[in-house]
Amino acid sequence: MNWISRFIGGRGEGDALEPGIAEALAHWQALPDVDLSRAHFEARYVVVNTEATGLDLDRDRLLAVGAIAIDGGLITPVDSFYATLDTSPSRALSGLLAFARKDPLVVYNAAFNLGMLEPLIEQRLGLGLDANVIDLYFLMPALFPERHGNPVRLAEWMESFGIETFQRHHALGDGWVIAQLFLAAQARALAQGATSARALLELERAYRQYRRKA
């Protein structure tokens, strides 16, 4: 049994994938895993951000997803993605996967964003996301304790760095903020010798462990 039939079987009856999507997913799944030890200046990261009706994982609904690539330490505005989920959720989600490839994801508050995304991807596309996720919610205080020693809301980091955006609480508008924060995070991490995605993930994990003990 190949992987296509496996996730087809996982979806509700009569909910067949639209034409082209299965192929796109097959292509995505066939992508090799990325090397997490690549240096920031040669790695591609993808900022992923969601927009929902509210902040309650159980009651609220996902409205839109946005993504911005950071390639070689630079934000490339033309390398970005945005889709609403109102017309075709599976097309939007598979588009997001195709955009993100297998590159490490950067989010702000993984608990909420992935809490929204992962079940929906499983439900609509019949597969697990299983990505390397860097959560700036924890990484930022780990890297910039002189600014905020504990996790804070995105707005406070915006104020601290003087970052602005064209539209707040919009998947891409906030994504633009997160992408800029991540540039700063990369630069600070580099100065501390954390030169790769793997190092960032370890930094984040160490910070969380330290917080649990404290």
Add this chain to the structure above:
Amino acid sequence: MSTAAAQQLLVGASTDFLRHFSPFDRMEPTALAYLAQHAVLGFHPRGSEILTPEMGPSRHFYIIQRGKVQARQTGAAVVTEYASLSMGPGECFPIGAISAQRPSTNAYVAVEDSFCFQITADEFLHLMQISPVFHLFCTQYIASLLNQSRQQLQTTFSQRAAEQQTMTTPLGQLIKHEPVCVTPETRTRAALEKMNELRIGCMVVTDAERRPLGILTQSDVLPRIVLAGFDLERPIDEIMTANPHQLPASASAYDAALEMATHGVRHLLVVDPNGRLKGVISERDLFSLQRISLRQIRAGIENATDVSALQHASRDIRQLALNLIAQGIGAEQLTQFISALNDALTRRIIELALDRHDLVGVDFGWFAFGSEGRHEQTLSTDQDNGIIWRCPELQDTEAVRRRLIAFAREVNQSLAACGFPLCKGNIMASNPDLCLTVDEWKERFGDWIREPDPQALLNASIFFDFRVLYGNERLGDQLRAWLNKLSRTSSNFLRMMAANALQVAPPLGRIRDFVVEDDGMIDLKKCGARLFVDAARIIALRTGVDSSSTVQRLRQASGKMGVSVEEVSAIIDGFHFIQLLRLRSQHLETEHDADGDNRIDPDALNELDRRILKEAFRQARKLQLRLKLDYQL
């Protein structure tokens, strides 16, 4: 497509940001869209270097989105008047370096956490191509560099001018005459007679080794001799002031002024290291150090009754030219002004000569050729002149010509005495070949145009820049109108002139910045200024512009040639910069047309001047390219 929606949002955000700042606010919509599409955003933490000279040719153009970046000068040579410059959102760098595809001269350091948009060098150059607004912004920036360079040049000159003619001048340089002295046993009457005869204010008494023993000044005469009823037959040492004030030749004018003020004396003796008298400095000598004014020089020229008075004026003109550079006068005004004073000087010389030569009834004009004809005289120039005249009725042409030549010979000699060397190529009014009637000149020019052999072309390049400096200007106008009409219809002649003008290319290297001669020098006249002058002459002939000045020729012809004002200004700026560098290399001390004038060592220039000189040569190349296209050469 989902990517398209995202791009629209993010590129739109970049566009909105850029629109807040000049020059992006004025940029053409397609160009702005191109920029926003290609701009990527990077982060530079506080203290990090964004761009330094060591990074090699600039590969990116940066626009600050947020934060603060400081441009710092690196290396020993300070190229601009600022040591460091802070830049904030909307400001961009580097402009000069990326336009010229060379390393930046500044180091750009983020002094705050900064975000910068960046595009690649290729994208930058493409943007310059598609956006006239952006192109203008960048070229104006380069022009502002030119301005900085000029200010810097002026500072250098101020220092030099200060050294040359202010109170820091060593006394040794201020001594005008051999000192007049007598021995102590000289009869007082003899000493006073000598003072009167030589019109000097004081008499120095020295021993046999010329070591000063005392001094007798005019102001001593009344109290010590006349009123005291001193016997004039007695020796001078009985009434002289013994132990006169002395200063070494290396002391400054300021020291002398201080010494005079302290001791209440009007004369000081200047001695050499062995204590021997070198000269006398008077209070008046120090006063004359004060700046010479234009008005004074003009008055001096107009009131001059002989050539020796004009010689003074000629020296003053050079001195004043130096002062004016120090005061920040641009090359165009400066060369015009030198021309104006030299014109006045020449006119006065002609007037003085006319007193002795009877030319009443002869209708003539004194021609200036070459740089003088173009109002572009630098401090180093020899004479190029001629005469145009009309023979009075019933007079023998050759007899009149002989009278004119005799007159011209005297003018040529007087000019030489005033520092304008006789022309080695004998391009002077005293040459019978250049003392011609209107019809003879027409014949001469006509021959050159009809048979443009190499010598004719060379002649054309000198003689076509004529103007009447003294006498009947209408004779010159008449010749000019005739000449323009003839040459415009002689396309072959113009084509040959153009080919001739293209024989010397601007000394721009493929690998090195400049192509230099064997001794590492560049001749700014031969390989610089002349390229502009030659091209402008052809363009003027072709478009029928009457002016004989290079800048006026280019400006007036540009409209007819369909060349934009900006383009012409850039060419003229280039020409002026080369002229300014020439003036700088022409030292006050050297004689007119001395060897070494006009030659500079590009390696001795500072980085900024090198860049501008390169740009100036590029403008010359542009002008030549224009000729090449026009005449399909």
